[in-house]
Amino acid sequence: MKKSPRLDKQNPLSLREISGRKSRARPDTDVWNLRLYVAGQTPRSIAALANLKRLCDEHLSGRYNIEVVDLVKHPQLAAGDQIVAIPTLVRKLPEPLRKIVGDLRDTERALVGLQLRPGRPASGET
Amino acid sequence: MKRLTQGDSGMNGGVSKAPTGIQGLDEVTRGGFPRGRPTLICGSAGAGKTLLAMEFLVRGATKYEEPGVFMAFEESAADLTENVRSLGFDLERLIKQKRLVVDYVRIERHEIDETGEFDLEGLFIRLACAINAVGAKRVVLDTIENIFSGLRNEGILRSELRRLFAWLKDRGMTAVITAERGDGTLTRHGLEEYVSDCVILLDHRVVEQTSIRRLRVVKYRGTSHGTNEYPFLIDEDGFSLLPITSLGLQHEVSSERFSTGIAALDEMLGGKGFYRGSTILVSGTAGTGKTSLSAYVVDAACRRGERCLYLSFEESPGQLVRNMKSIGLDLKKWVDKGLLQFHSSRPTFHGLEMHLATIHKLVDKVQPTMVVVDPIGSLAEAGDRRDASMMLIRLIDFLKVHGITAFFTNLTSGGEAIEKTDVHVSSLVDAWLLIRDIESGGTRSRAMYVLKSRGMPHSDELRTFLLTDTGFELLESTAASRDIRSQTSGDVLPRRMQGTKRPTHGRDTLR
Numbered sequence: 001m002k003k004s005p006r007l008d009k010q011n012p013l014s015l016r017e018i019s020g021r022k023s024r025a026r027p028d029t030d031v032w033n034l035r036l037y038v039a040g041q042t043p044r045s046i047a048a049l050a051n052l053k054r055l056c057d058e059h060l061s062g063r064y065n066i067e068v069v070d071l072v073k074h075p076q077l078a079a080g081d082q083i084v085a086i087p088t089l090v091r092k093l094p095e096p097l098r099k100i101v102g103d104l105r106d107t108e109r110a111l112v113g114l115q116l117r118p119g120r121p122a123s124g125e126t
Numbered sequence: 127m128k129r130l131t132q133g134d135s136g137m138n139g140g141v142s143k144a145p146t147g148i149q150g151l152d153e154v155t156r157g158g159f160p161r162g163r164p165t166l167i168c169g170s171a172g173a174g175k176t177l178l179a180m181e182f183l184v185r186g187a188t189k190y191e192e193p194g195v196f197m198a199f200e201e202s203a204a205d206l207t208e209n210v211r212s213l214g215f216d217l218e219r220l221i222k223q224k225r226l227v228v229d230y231v232r233i234e235r236h237e238i239d240e241t242g243e244f245d246l247e248g249l250f251i252r253l254a255c256a257i258n259a260v261g262a263k264r265v266v267l268d269t270i271e272n273i274f275s276g277l278r279n280e281g282i283l284r285s286e287l288r289r290l291f292a293w294l295k296d297r298g299m300t301a302v303i304t305a306e307r308g309d310g311t312l313t314r315h316g317l318e319e320y321v322s323d324c325v326i327l328l329d330h331r332v333v334e335q336t337s338i339r340r341l342r343v344v345k346y347r348g349t350s351h352g353t354n355e356y357p358f359l360i361d362e363d364g365f366s367l368l369p370i371t372s373l374g375l376q377h378e379v380s381s382e383r384f385s386t387g388i389a390a391l392d393e394m395l396g397g398k399g400f401y402r403g404s405t406i407l408v409s410g411t412a413g414t415g416k417t418s419l420s421a422y423v424v425d426a427a428c429r430r431g432e433r434c435l436y437l438s439f440e441e442s443p444g445q446l447v448r449n450m451k452s453i454g455l456d457l458k459k460w461v462d463k464g465l466l467q468f469h470s471s472r473p474t475f476h477g478l479e480m481h482l483a484t485i486h487k488l489v490d491k492v493q494p495t496m497v498v499v500d501p502i503g504s505l506a507e508a509g510d511r512r513d514a515s516m517m518l519i520r521l522i523d524f525l526k527v528h529g530i531t532a533f534f535t536n537l538t539s540g541g542e543a544i545e546k547t548d549v550h551v552s553s554l555v556d557a558w559l560l561i562r563d564i565e566s567g568g569t570r571s572r573a574m575y576v577l578k579s580r581g582m583p584h585s586d587e588l589r590t591f592l593l594t595d596t597g598f599e600l601l602e603s604t605a606a607s608r609d610i611r612s613q614t615s616g617d618v619l620p621r622r623m624q625g626t627k628r629p630t631h632g633r634d635t636l637r
Contacts, residue, residue, distance in 0.1 A: 037248065075255040079229060079252060082232045082233070082234075083252075084249045084273070085245070085246055085277065086244060086245055086247040098237055100238070101239065101244050103242040103243050104241050105242040105243075106241045106242055112239065113241060
């Protein structure tokens with residue numbers, strides 16, 4: 001896992017990783033791999049990233065990786081994870097794959113979606 | 127072959143159209159789908175929406191140099207490729223040649239959660255990416271309604287859809303959107319609200335065990351279009367639509383005549399034979415030689431180097447060829463030379479529409495100067511009498527418009543007036559030959575006469591003939607046979623019997 005400690009204030013959504021890992025000692029399976037897909041630096045996308053970081057710091061402190069993918073810069077990456085809605089947060093690890101669509105303002109729902117909270121996923125089968 | 131044109135010059139209203147390249151559809155839509163705008167294709171599951179949309183794209187790429195993008199929301203690219211292979215489309219090759227892009231958009235509800243505001247920019251980006259990759263001019267979204275099953279926020283979805291169609295229009299994309307039929311509405315999610323330039327409805331039902339497919343142009347803004355339901359079929363050449371040719375009687379006529387191959391019969395027809403492009407009916411009871419006569423006429427045509435299409439609803443080609451050998455005709459050599467094409471099928475095998483559609487396709491492919499339908503009465507078995515009549519009328523019209531001679535045989539059953547035809551086409555045909563059995567002194571011979579032949583003087587004589595192994599032998603005509611013309615007069619004896627090879631007196635017997 002790469003560490004990239006600098007936070008680029010000018011360009012908050014450039015493709016890079018934000019690692020919340022403090023040490024290497026943690027076993028890999030516990031580290032969450034999250035990928036946030038955005039399309040340009042829109043207020044919604046910036047909000048989504050902020051909401052995400054806050055959420056991760058609160059609930060996954062020290063064991064997450066956030067990768068931000070800007071589809072305006074890399075459109076061909078949309079097909080791989082089947083991205084249609086923006087912003088979409090994809091939980092790549094741990095499995096199973098989950099997608100959370102929206103700016104993540106609804107923290108509770110986001111936690112349920114990420115399966116950090118028990119409960120029925122919002123748009124799952126009822 | 128003359129291309130069918132409709133007189134609609136004033137009615138297009140300046141709507142620019144993208145030809146679909148689909149047989150019959152460009153006629154019905156008077157030129158194709160509206161260029162640079164979205165067309166909606168709705169229908170129930172299995173109606174053929176995906177195939178129609180795909181064919182629009184493939185023909186666009188191959189025939190009209192317009193690359194296309196297929197955004198698949200239901201099937202994966204691999205599944206699609208397999209499915210359309212049966213239509214003769216090689217998607218892999220087209221993709222390799224950069225004439226087509228297939229992008230599978232999968233939206234799985236169970237893996238998605240919605241947590242706030244979003245838009246569908248991801249879809250837009252993927253679409254733009256695909257369009258730019260090949261310089262596409264045509265786009266298919268099949269079936270975009272799936273976004274409604276994947277995502278829940280209908281408000282956002284609807285406004286994004288609106289944005290999407292505006293986006294497509296801005297880029298001048300001729301788009302085809304497929305949607306499933308709703309209950310009482312055109313589409314399940316009301317897409318007709320956004321896509322209303324052109325709406326096409328596909329219908330697929332089973333009627334009395336026969337599957338029937340129909341297409342209807344529900345709406346086409348700014349232009350005239352065919353408004354009926356048009357039957358179509360889907361086979362290894364793709365879609366074929368059966369546009370109902372103008373049943374108005376506007377078609378060119380020929381003054382050319384052609385020989386039947388039987389000199390004496392030509393004599394009976396004003397000395398020159400039948401008119402090209404006319405409709406000829408030969409009727410008679412079983413075993414009177416109708417098929418043999420058809421074969422003779424076909425043989426004569428092939429001898430002249432003309433192509434013939436023989437549609438047989440009772441005998442297989444092999445049987446026909448074998449049987450005709452016994453009267454001295456070698457039809458096989460014309461088949462081998464490609465001048466004679468047989469097509470046999472049981473009338474009950476398909477619906478009538480399918481028969482008509484198949485005939486259209488064959489005629490288009492073979493481009494014959496003459497089509498034989500032997501016998502037409504069989505068609506009544508495939509549908510009810512009225513449907514069979516309608517179908518026959520359309521066939522006659524279709525052939526007339528293309529200047530193709532139609533040669534029909536019809537079986538009359540004994541006991542009925544010989545002029546009765548099951549399917550009531552006798553008033554529509556231009557020429558009518560009757561063949562009858564004549565029993566005399568323990569032997570049976572046959573006689574033919576021309577009941578009518580429009581546009582030419584014809585003989586009124588009843589000519590007896592024999593079918594020998596060298597073919598038709600018309601016997602010397604006699605003035606005596608002049609009176610024997612219609613069964614309705616019951617027993618009619620000839621007035622004189624002179625100069626005939628065989629006795630012709632005796633009661634006419636109709637079995």
